[in-house]
Amino acid sequence: MRPAFLTFAEVKNAFIFMDRYSEITDKQKREIVLLRGKGCAYKKCLFCDYHHDCLDDENENFKLNKSVLDKITGKFGEVEIINSGSVFELDAKTLDYIKKVCRDKGVHTIHFEAHYLYDNRIPALREDFKGFTLKMKLGLETFDFELREGVYKKGIPVREPEIISKNFDEANFLFGLEGQSLESMRRDIELGLGYFERICINIMCGNSTPVKPDKSVIAEFMQELYPKYKDDLRVDILVNNTDFGVGE
Ligand code: SF4
Known part of the structure; x- marks a missing residue:
């Protein structure tokens, strides 16, 4: 888990040594890889410092990404591919190579992440990956528009859940922030399960940004909501941000 206060240089350095391949053996079994792209096009989410895991040099990125993708065995038929940003920021x-490895290893389902600004490009991506089932995951964080956009600057200028979820199958939520409550988290989970196939709840961990975890909100979640959803097959819960086995 990332310590609470890191300088920018320390954050950059930490990315060099982090784990980039893992297996998720709980609930929806899948392999997971953390690749590196040219960098998040958005970079404005107030709570985020992992967009520093990027490089302009496409050849260096491909070299690293190939070495990580070569670890995929296809044992579960599903792979989650993340890159500290959006899939659209990976080089061609x-x-x-993702297509080749997945074809060679018998992977039928690929999970990608994308920011909402790429919403219009998702149908073309599905076409480009024809033959695979794509599960697109949105970093939504919360349905609470005022908190999401007014405070955390997530960059999703839409309120309606049916519009937000139109091109996405899955969503990430971020809990444990100042301004959240038991009721707002409960509403997020219920709406999330109503509009997405699966959701992933990330509990806010300290990082190098000014956003700090709110311990009382986290305690409420752990006491009231965690017991109810911890065994739900449609809900992943990351109490620590490395619980999927990738990252640092
Ligand atoms: S879109 Fe994702 S990677 Fe980019 S700043 Fe927001 S949380 Fe970070």
Whole structure:
């Protein structure tokens, strides 16, 4: 888990040594890889410092990404591919190599992440990956528009859940922030399960941004909501941000 206060240089350095391949053996079994792209096009989410895991050099990125993708065995038929940003920020050679590895290893389902600004490009991505089932995951964080956009600057200028979820199958939520309550988290989970196939709840961990975890909100979640959803097959819960086995 990332310590609470890191300088920018320390954050950059930490990315060099982090784990980039893991297996998720709980609930929806899948392999997971953390690749590197040219960098998040948005970069404004107030709570985020992992967008520093990026490089302009496409050849270096491909070299790293190939070495990580070569670890995929296809044992579960599903792979989650993340890159500290959106799939649209990966280079073309990496995207082609993802297709090759998944075809060769018998992977039928690929999970990608994308920011809402790429919403219009998702149908074309599904077409490009024809032959695979794509599960697109949105970093939504909360349905609470005022908190999400007014405070945390997530960059999703839409309120209606049916519009937000139109091109996405799954969503990430971020809990444990100042301004959240038991009721707002409960509403997020219920709406999330109503509009997405699966949701992933991330509990806010300290990082190098000014946003700090709210211990009382986290305690409420752990006491009231965690017991109810911890065994729900449609809900992943990351109490620590490395619970999927990738990252640092
Ligand atoms: S879109 Fe994702 S990677 Fe980019 S700043 Fe927001 S949380 Fe970070």
